[in-house]
Amino acid sequence: MHSALYTKITHIFYFYLCFLPNADSVSLLKIQDAVLSYERLIELKKNHCELLTGKNKKMESKVSGLQKELSETKEMKSQLEHQKVDIFNCRFTLKQEEEKRRNADMLYEKIREQLRRKEEQYSKEVEMKQQLELTLRALDMELRTVRNNLNQVVEERNDTQRQLSREQNARILQDGILTNHFAKQKEIEMTNKEMNSEVFSLIIFKYLLEIENAKLKATVKKQAGKIEQLQKNLLSTSSIDDLTAELETASSKCLHLDAKNQVLQQELLSMKVIQKKCEKLEKNKKKLEQEVVNLKSHIEMNMIEHSQVEQYKREIEERARQDIIEKLKEVNLFLQTQAASQENLEQLRENNNASIRSQMELRIKDLESELSKMKTFQEDSNKAELEKYKQLYLEELKVRKSLANKLNKTNERLAEISTKLLVEKQQNRSLLSTLTTRPVLEPPCVGNLNNSLVLNRNLTPGENLEISTSTIINCANKETEIL
Numbered sequence: 001m002h003s004a005l006y007t008k009i010t011h012i013f014y015f016y017l018c019f020l021p022n023a024d025s026v027s028l029l030k031i032q033d034a035v036l037s038y039e040r041l042i043e044l045k046k047n048h049c050e051l052l053t054g055k056n057k058k059m060e061s062k063v064s065g066l067q068k069e070l071s072e073t074k075e076m077k078s079q080l081e082h083q084k085v086d087i088f089n090c091r092f093t094l095k096q097e098e099e100k101r102r103n104a105d106m107l108y109e110k111i112r113e114q115l116r117r118k119e120e121q122y123s124k125e126v127e128m129k130q131q132l133e134l135t136l137r138a139l140d141m142e143l144r145t146v147r148n149n150l151n152q153v154v155e156e157r158n159d160t161q162r163q164l165s166r167e168q169n170a171r172i173l174q175d176g177i178l179t180n181h182f183a184k185q186k187e188i189e190m191t192n193k194e195m196n197s198e199v200f201s202l203i204i205f206k207y208l209l210e211i212e213n214a215k216l217k218a219t220v221k222k223q224a225g226k227i228e229q230l231q232k233n234l235l236s237t238s239s240i241d242d243l244t245a246e247l248e249t250a251s252s253k254c255l256h257l258d259a260k261n262q263v264l265q266q267e268l269l270s271m272k273v274i275q276k277k278c279e280k281l282e283k284n285k286k287k288l289e290q291e292v293v294n295l296k297s298h299i300e301m302n303m304i305e306h307s308q309v310e311q312y313k314r315e316i317e318e319r320a321r322q323d324i325i326e327k328l329k330e331v332n333l334f335l336q337t338q339a340a341s342q343e344n345l346e347q348l349r350e351n352n353n354a355s356i357r358s359q360m361e362l363r364i365k366d367l368e369s370e371l372s373k374m375k376t377f378q379e380d381s382n383k384a385e386l387e388k389y390k391q392l393y394l395e396e397l398k399v400r401k402s403l404a405n406k407l408n409k410t411n412e413r414l415a416e417i418s419t420k421l422l423v424e425k426q427q428n429r430s431l432l433s434t435l436t437t438r439p440v441l442e443p444p445c446v447g448n449l450n451n452s453l454v455l456n457r458n459l460t461p462g463e464n465l466e467i468s469t470s471t472i473i474n475c476a477n478k479e480t481e482i483l
Helices: 002-019 025-177 180-248 251-302 306-437 445-455 461-482
Strands: none
Touching: 025 306, 251 306
């Protein structure tokens, strides 16, 4: 457009040079100035177009930057959504951890209840042990009374034997004082009396032995009943120990209790052996009674001398006494070993119970410490996560505010730029419309051109060149019409 106008103006200039040779130099100079000003106007328009293109590029770059910011804001929104999802997951995990903590509290309460029950069982076992100790003491007292009774019976028997021997000696002395006339008769009577006294002493000894055997049987029955009761108690306590050991799942303790049960079974076997020995004693007693009967028959038949009979009787009594003393010693040793084993068993149980209690107390303390640590860790983690979420929420709010501000600013800038672009487009359109559709002025065009150039010498080129160019174009159009 500008190049076409420039060519038209150059044609007009050459026209004036060609067809108006008589024109003055002033008008030519004015035309030349107009051409030069028009060239300057074209350069200014070019520069203005370049500025507008640069501004358009800047606006496009700004728009791309704003689009990037919008994409970044979208990414931030997506990140915030992910953070919300993470917060929801963290809350879910917190709920799960609270549920775990509740379960741990329930387990702690159950363990405490089990420990309370075990303590009650231990207290019951202690009471049972105390009762067993009392029964053992009662058995010891009964054994002492039995020993005292045996000693009294032995002393009474010795006294009776001494009295019998004294009476026999007195009778022998009285019979010795008798006359020789009745010597044989007295000797026969003495022998009969001695035999009767021996038979009487043997009957008394037999009666005493029967009494002692009855007492021993009664004590043995009592001891057997008490031993059976103790065995039942021991079996009950061992069953309780087995139950506690099963609850605690301590295989080593079960083995230990099995060993103790084997020891008790061995003790029962030893008690059976003692019973067998008692039966043997009864058999020996029967044999002794049979021997006494045989002795009586033998005395009646062969009329053994009194000294030999007494010697034989003493030997029998000594044997019986030694057998009874040995059996009593064996019974005492068995009872002592049983009491010692019972004490050892009780000591082992007490040690076992103490170790179990200490282990359970340590376990409770460990669980309590773990619970406190878990609670403190949970509280700290909850506080830290809450602080983190608060900070994230505040940062999210800040980011949203900043993004909203940026969006508002960018929208304002876009609005301003769009308004500027619209204004510039309108200005460009108006300029183009003024350049293309300005009305034709009346001749003389040269005078008008001169007047316009003279009047617009002192004005700015940005505004006055438009008037000069319009006048030049009008003149050029007029000249073309004339031609």
